[in-house]
Amino acid sequence: MHGFANPKRFLALAGWLTPVLLTGGLLLTAAALFWGFTQVPPDRLMGETVRIIFIHVPTAWLGMGGWTAIAISSLVFLVWRHPLAAIAARGAAVPGLVFTIICLVTGSVWGRPTWGTWWVWDGRLTSMLVLAFLYIAYIALAQAAQREGISARIPAIFGLLGAVNIPIINRSVVWWNSLHQPPSITMGKSAIDGVFLVPLLVAVLGFSLIFGGVVLARMRALLADIQAEARLRRRAMEAD
């Protein structure tokens, strides 16, 4: 584990892994979306609008997965003080927010023809909106920590606190009556027919690879940022 905490070794690994993940992810996602949008038959009740599932579900999972990554990285940073863990948490924040917003927008577009409304304040939709706000707060806090020199432990603690929302999102449709339907895919079982499920899983894999590639790219950019700042600071001290 300490091997990966070395930024130099990480940068060498991320250098070739980033383009591999991004290219593979883009190809898989394009294939899955083409399959889902043109080859799959319409649903018995929803008709053509069922195709939104191929964007909505992967982005929803990755929106939650992004915060899970923030929480785990924050734990590693707080306990083992790995500096790279803090960078990893920050790297997952922006893609996590983007995927959460895509999930909210596609869900809203889907809700209009299916439920008859753009938005309702039920447990699932509300907790997902809270997740988007948590991401925005985390990004602001982590940025402030770097710029204003506040301890990086503060965003890490916030990352752990916010993780409470993840099981709430997941269970919201089971604990409370909600307009959003209960989970279709649970441990080893699926209420989604195979013609929808296979392209959906390919899309999940493709979006996940893109997510991983973006996180690595963000981490490299953040590391370069920190290095440049340190160099500037050194130079300013020498000039004095």
Add this chain to the structure above:
Amino acid sequence: MKAKHQRLVLVLLALVALVGAALLAVYALRNQASYFYLPEQMQADPPAVGQAVRLGGMVAPGSLETLSDGITVTFTVTGREASAIPVRYAGILPDLFVEGSGVVAEGRLAADGTFEADNLLAKHDENYVPRELQEMSEHQAAEMAEETTVGLE
């Protein structure tokens, strides 16, 4: 005890306390955070007459009727325990509104026990099935036959 073990224990204790607090809050909210009443809940513990609430359940097959004015529809919403609440609604029905499917009605309970709805939302279930599925189970086939004959009689 090494410092990092101390930190690990501290963080884990804090997490357990936090999750415990969140679970307690969720437990306390379990009624208020529900989006609608189920029919059995509405019968067991009815809201005040005229109070704005939502009722959710299944549209009982064979219960949908259009009144003589051509706009007002009546149907029965049933829940798990064979409890049923009659609903009256005047307006445009959502596309996915069919007998045997889920519905959430926004409105209020009238004094005679009928639910007066101002708005209907269709509730989708967790099943995704293509239209031209060859190997339909008997239950699904019966469901589909029912759906395709709604409004024909």
